[in-house]
Amino acid sequence: MILVIECLIVLIFFLSRWYISPGSNGYCSSQQPGNAVSRIWSLTQRALRQSATRTSKPPGVALKFILGPAVLTVSARLFCHIAYCEADVNNNTPVEVVAKSPAPEFKWHILWEFVKPQLFALIGAVVLAFGAAILNIQIPLMLGDLVNVVARYLREHTGNYAHEIRGPALKLLGLYGIQGLLTTGYIILLSRVGERVAADMRKTLFASLLRQDVAFFDANKTGQLVNRLTADIQEFKSSFKLVISQGLRSITQTVGCFISLYIISPKLTGLTVVVLPCLVGAGALIGSFLRKLSRMAQEQVAKATGVADEALGNVVYFDIFIAIILLYAYEVDKSCEINENLGAGIAVFQGLSNIALNCIVLGTIFAGGTLISSNELSPGDLMSFLVASQTVQRSLASISILFGQVVRGISSGARVFEYLTLEPTIPLAGGGRIPYHSLMGRVDFMNISFSYPTRPGHQILKKLNLTLPPSKTVAIVGESGGGKSTVASLLERFYDPTSGVIMLDGLDIRTLDLSWLRGQVIGFINQEPVLFGSSIMENIRFGKPEATDAEVINAAKQANAHRFITGFPDGYNTVVGERGVTLSGGQKQRIAIARALIKNPSILVLDEATSALDAESERVVQEALDRATKGRTVLIIAHRLSTIQGADLICVMSNGRIVEAGTHLELLSKGGLYSDLIRRQRAEGQQ
Numbered sequence: 001m002i003l004v005i006e007c008l009i010v011l012i013f014f015l016s017r018w019y020i021s022p023g024s025n026g027y028c029s030s031q032q033p034g035n036a037v038s039r040i041w042s043l044t045q046r047a048l049r050q051s052a053t054r055t056s057k058p059p060g061v062a063l064k065f066i067l068g069p070a071v072l073t074v075s076a077r078l079f080c081h082i083a084y085c086e087a088d089v090n091n092n093t094p095v096e097v098v099a100k101s102p103a104p105e106f107k108w109h110i111l112w113e114f115v116k117p118q119l120f121a122l123i124g125a126v127v128l129a130f131g132a133a134i135l136n137i138q139i140p141l142m143l144g145d146l147v148n149v150v151a152r153y154l155r156e157h158t159g160n161y162a163h164e165i166r167g168p169a170l171k172l173l174g175l176y177g178i179q180g181l182l183t184t185g186y187i188i189l190l191s192r193v194g195e196r197v198a199a200d201m202r203k204t205l206f207a208s209l210l211r212q213d214v215a216f217f218d219a220n221k222t223g224q225l226v227n228r229l230t231a232d233i234q235e236f237k238s239s240f241k242l243v244i245s246q247g248l249r250s251i252t253q254t255v256g257c258f259i260s261l262y263i264i265s266p267k268l269t270g271l272t273v274v275v276l277p278c279l280v281g282a283g284a285l286i287g288s289f290l291r292k293l294s295r296m297a298q299e300q301v302a303k304a305t306g307v308a309d310e311a312l313g314n315v316v317y318f319d320i321f322i323a324i325i326l327l328y329a330y331e332v333d334k335s336c337e338i339n340e341n342l343g344a345g346i347a348v349f350q351g352l353s354n355i356a357l358n359c360i361v362l363g364t365i366f367a368g369g370t371l372i373s374s375n376e377l378s379p380g381d382l383m384s385f386l387v388a389s390q391t392v393q394r395s396l397a398s399i400s401i402l403f404g405q406v407v408r409g410i411s412s413g414a415r416v417f418e419y420l421t422l423e424p425t426i427p428l429a430g431g432g433r434i435p436y437h438s439l440m441g442r443v444d445f446m447n448i449s450f451s452y453p454t455r456p457g458h459q460i461l462k463k464l465n466l467t468l469p470p471s472k473t474v475a476i477v478g479e480s481g482g483g484k485s486t487v488a489s490l491l492e493r494f495y496d497p498t499s500g501v502i503m504l505d506g507l508d509i510r511t512l513d514l515s516w517l518r519g520q521v522i523g524f525i526n527q528e529p530v531l532f533g534s535s536i537m538e539n540i541r542f543g544k545p546e547a548t549d550a551e552v553i554n555a556a557k558q559a560n561a562h563r564f565i566t567g568f569p570d571g572y573n574t575v576v577g578e579r580g581v582t583l584s585g586g587q588k589q590r591i592a593i594a595r596a597l598i599k600n601p602s603i604l605v606l607d608e609a610t611s612a613l614d615a616e617s618e619r620v621v622q623e624a625l626d627r628a629t630k631g632r633t634v635l636i637i638a639h640r641l642s643t644i645q646g647a648d649l650i651c652v653m654s655n656g657r658i659v660e661a662g663t664h665l666e667l668l669s670k671g672g673l674y675s676d677l678i679r680r681q682r683a684e685g686q687q
């Protein structure tokens with residue numbers, strides 16, 4: 001019976017250490033605790049064998065047999081804890097190396113807006129986490145009670161041991177049970193809060209990004225924006241959860257256990273107060289150095305990956321083939337060198353920490369043993385002290401790790417918040433609308449000057465004047481880079497002119513509702529149609545979300561697309577793949593035309609709509625376009641002059657201005673820039 005109970009006690013010791021450790025998810029499963037269990041088991045056997053042959057034992061005997069296994073367990077846990085921290089340091093997942101930009105500000109009121117709907121769950125989580133931490137402070141004290149019962153029995157061998165041990169053991173078991181429930185509760189609540197806050201942030205940020213004007217996307221890399229939606233929100237969520245769970249727990253435990261330590265033994269506490277913070281501080285310093293090294297290693301891996309990525313993603317020409325291999329080898333060797341240094345640093349750190357922390361345990365036992373022999377302390381008190389001081393050490397270590405996480409979380413949060421409430425310079429909604437029946441579709445560009453926001457010193461349009469008469473087709477031609485597409489971009493209000501006004505039926509387009517202008521007035525078809533990875537039906541319907549299937553089919557017929565769509569086994573439900581990869585250039589273009597036509601726009605802008613197509617596809621698409629342009633105001637930007645000869649007006653652009661205007665025949669007879677362009681293109685065609 002005694003054997004069973006004593007085994008149970010040792011098991012409780014072990015389980016308690018396992019349970020209250022930060023890695024209670026079992027991170028040490030393959031490490032020291034397995035050895036510690038067998039050591040504890042054999043020492044217990046020895047203790048029981050010897051206890052059977054002795055009648056009265058000095059306190060040192062109890063210490064030897066009870067504290068010995070406990071010390072082993074504690075050491076194993078400490079070792080595992082360091083290994084755990086190092087696993088974090090040694091995490092070599094490549095990170096994206098993001099270009100440095102001025103640090104955005106963390107805005108607490110924005111965070112509050114997202115946390116507010118989850119406030120009850122959050123308060124619940126905080127209360128439960130706090131409760132679990134308070135119970136954790138009780139555990140060392142109750143372990144001490146347990147040890148005192150065992151020590152007394154080993155010393156005196158009187159009384160009913162089973163009866164005496166049952167009370168404290170059951171209390172401890174109860175405590176573990178309640179603590180387990182509280183922990184489960186707060187983790188569930190906190191995950192819920194974290195996930196919901198992150199999901200709300202993602203949705204809001206995504207909507208906010210899509211609201212931004214084109215200039216915003218010119219200035220920000222897509223990869224970095226996607227990074228804010230994914231990695232930054234993920235990092236912020238992890239930090240948020242960690243601060244509330246671990247931060248709260250660690251701070252409560254540190255304070256609570258320090259009070260316990262002081263109550264148990266002010267003398268031993270004095271010793272701990274001097275030694276422990278020095279060790280934790282030194283550990284944090286070395287840890288931060290190692291983390292820096294680890295980051296360098298990650299960046300180096302990312303660099304090497306970047307070289308490989310670029311080379312594999314592009315056709316590598318023979319002349320640079322060897323150079324690329326050498327460059328990759330150089331980057332990999334550099335990463336190997338940094339990782340080797342990191343490995344050595346971790347090894348030294350682990351070795352030193354192990355020695356230092358075990359010395360603390362031994363020092364405490366030594367000093368505690370002295371106090372026990374002078375009857376100032378009981379064995380149980382020493383046990384409580386050891387366990388509580390280990391809890392303090394672990395809490396301080398996790399606070400130091402947490403500090404780095406908080407800094408990372410705040411900077412991730414700041415990056416997310418920066419664009420969360422960003423108002424676009426060209427707002428999508430607001431402004432007037434012209435009733436459909438009175439919309440003529442006349443456009444006037446009046447004295448338009450423009451520079452792209454990313455290149456303010458480079459003027460693209462210089463006091464440009466151009467009129468698109470209602471229901472007429474106007475073509476703009478001219479040298480490459482002359483600003484033709486820029487004119488179309490200004491009409492769509494992707495940018496606003498630096499000076500001058502664009503009028504629609506005599507109204508400044510800046511006073512009109514942009515979503516109406518883009519959604520119902522202007523249809524835009526360019527060289528590279530944007531298709532989404534959904535069905536053809538949905539892709540056409542993007543032009544008019546409320547359109548019926550019949551309207552979609554009608555638009556497809558007008559765009560010469562119906563026949564090839566119905567030729568697919570799934571017809572209109574055919575999924576076109578990411579960016580329409582499963583379709584040919586001409587098919588994509590006809591779907592884009594159908595999408596533009598379904599909204600029955602008054603103005604149609606065709607920006608090099610057929611220039612990427614082969615002759616046969618161009619013929620089919622041109623046929624669709626000829627049909628589509630009837631009765632609308634049309635602006636055509638074209639390289640192939642053969643496609644615009646029938647336009648009502650052809651404008652030749654040069655150096656940011658319209659320098660010639662007239663019909664094809666008028667311009668030919670003038671013998672100016674247009675005739676030159678025609679001559680050059682004919683010559684190129686004959687070559």
Ligand SMILES: Nc1ncnc2c1ncn2[C@@H]1O[C@H](COP(=O)(O)OP(=O)(O)OP(=O)(O)O)[C@@H](O)[C@H]1O
Nearest residue numbers: 218452454455460479480481482483484485486487
């Ligand atoms: N988003 C942008 N940011 C900065 N500069 C730009 C941007 N888009 C175009 N540019 C510059 O503006 C000038 C005019 O470009 P635009 O595309 O309007 O010319 P284009 O006449 O349509 O040329 P192409 O016939 O080759 O398509 C070019 O010098 C180009 O480099």
